[in-house]
Amino acid sequence: xxAARFDRFGGPEVLEIVDLPDPHPGxxxxxxxxxxxxxxxxDWKKRRGLMDPELPQTLGHEAAGIVDELGEGVEDVAVGNxxxxxxxxxxxxxxxxxxxxxxxxxxxxxxxxxxxxxxAIETATRALDQLGVASGGTLLINGASGSVGSAAVQLAxxxxxxxxxxxxxxxxxxxxxxxxxxxxxxxxxxxRVRALAPGGVDLALDVAGSGVLPELIALAGGAEHxxxxxxxxxxxxxxxxxxxxxxxxxxxVLGEIGALIEAGRFSLPxxxxxxxxxxxxxxxxxxxxxxxxxxxxxxx
Numbered sequence: 672x673x674a675a676r677f678d679r680f681g682g683p684e685v686l687e688i689v690d691l692p693d694p695h696p697g698x699x700x701x702x703x704x705x706x707x708x709x710x711x712x713x714d715w716k717k718r719r720g721l722m723d724p725e726l727p728q729t730l731g732h733e734a735a736g737i738v739d740e741l742g743e744g745v746e747d748v749a750v751g752n753x754x755x756x757x758x759x760x761x762x763x764x765x766x767x768x769x770x771x772x773x774x775x776x777x778x779x780x781x782x783x784x785x786x787x788x789x790x791a792i793e794t795a796t797r798a799l800d801q802l803g804v805a806s807g808g809t810l811l812i813n814g815a816s817g818s819v820g821s822a823a824v825q826l827a828x829x830x831x832x833x834x835x836x837x838x839x840x841x842x843x844x845x846x847x848x849x850x851x852x853x854x855x856x857x858x859x860x861x862x863r864v865r866a867l868a869p870g871g872v873d874l875a876l877d878v879a880g881s882g883v884l885p886e887l888i889a890l891a892g893g894a895e896h897x898x899x900x901x902x903x904x905x906x907x908x909x910x911x912x913x914x915x916x917x918x919x920x921x922x923x924v925l926g927e928i929g930a931l932i933e934a935g936r937f938s939l940p941x942x943x944x945x946x947x948x949x950x951x952x953x954x955x956x957x958x959x960x961x962x963x964x965x966x967x968x969x970x971x
Contacts, residue, residue: 674765675950675968678727680720683951683958691729694762694769696742701770703736703754707786707944708764710953710966718954730950731764733757735776735785736971739767748773755785756925757793764950764968772922777929783941787818787965791939792928795823796921798898798914799830802874806831811864811872811890814879815851816842818939818965819900823876824851825937826924835867837879845963861886877902877911884909940964 672693677685696702708731716722717730735755738748748754756773763770776785804810810827814820815836824834828850836851837860843853854863860883865871873896875887880901887897894910906913931937942964945953953966 672766673947674762675730675947676727677718677730680718680726683715683718683954685718686730686951686954688948688950691762691765693767694760696740696745696769698743699745699771700742701738701745701748701754701773702740702742703734703768703770703773704739705734705736705763705766705768705970706782707735708768708947708968708970709733709786709788709790710764710945710950710957710968711790712957714764715954715958729760729762729765731758731768731968732761733786733789734763734768734770734970735782736768748775753782753785755789757789757920757922764947764970766947766970772920772925774925775929777932779933783944783967783969784939786967787939787941788928789925791818791822791965792826792924793916793921794819794900794914795826796924797916797919798876798878798900799823799827800921801912801914802876802896802898804830804832804874808873809833809835809868811868811875811887812836812851813856813875813877813881813883813887814838814901815846815849815853816963817878820878821845821849822937822939823878824849825931829931829936835864835872842963856881856883861890864890874898876900877905880905884911887911941967943967944969 738752753776756770759771816838834851837856846853875891875897877899884905942962
């Protein structure tokens with residue numbers, strides 16, 4: 672099968688499409704013929720050598736496609752079904768991918784839209800679960816207009832929370848359309864938040880990693896009320912929980928998101944698609960950071 676890989680660290684030019692042996696699912700897993708695969712910031716962090724030291728490395732943790740092989744004990748899907756999900760192997764940007772966690776694609780979505788979902792909704796849900804976001808509370812999300820942030824806004828609102836979200840002025844109308852109350856980030860953030868919530872907020876989620884954990888701690892009344900998915904060093908310095916997948920993934924959301932999507936209560940836009948062979952261009956576009964929504968590779 673064709674798959675994205677790199678055998679040295681560096682810029683997008685190190686990415687290659689190579690032939691690799693076809694993978695096969697283990698017990699409880701499925702294999703799909705990939706139709707679309709999501710691209711995430713972790714991909715270029717891996718490519719730069721900021722995450723995993725070993726070489727070579729494949730890429731991709733989320734994909735959507737057609738089931739073509741079942742692992743032992745799998746009875747909840749059949750060959751030919753449309754599914755989306757997460758690859759524990761990190762090799763989903765390929766013609767074939769093994770999914771460890773999966774769910775049927777919501778009827779109203781196409782393959783690129785489905786491939787954009789898993790990483791963003793799992794990350795957002797895991798953080799919301801760890802914070803204990805529930806009905807009646809006020810949640811501040813720092814970096815609310817990106818894929819994970821906008822997913823967190825909508826999922827928190829589905830739980831009945833009030834959401835205040837930081838973002839640049841150009842994204843404020845988008846945040847309002849999701850139901851959040853927007854505030855500008857940067858100097859004076861705490862004062863702007865207190866103008867909306869004079870007593871501060873109940874909980875805070877940092878998605879942007881922009882060095883504002885002290886302000887979030889003060890607004891939420893303590894480090895125990897704050898979670899970050901983006902600032903590992905700041906979390907250690909300030910005693911904030913850093914949410915990471917190896918502590919347990921919130922895969923339950925894969926099976927839950929369809930009802931919200933079909934009810935018109937959740938959407939995650941696809942900003943741009945690329946062919947698998949255009950992966951280097953996708954990385955360049957992602958690293959520029961100017962697009963709202965997910966980048967997706969089209970396969971097959």
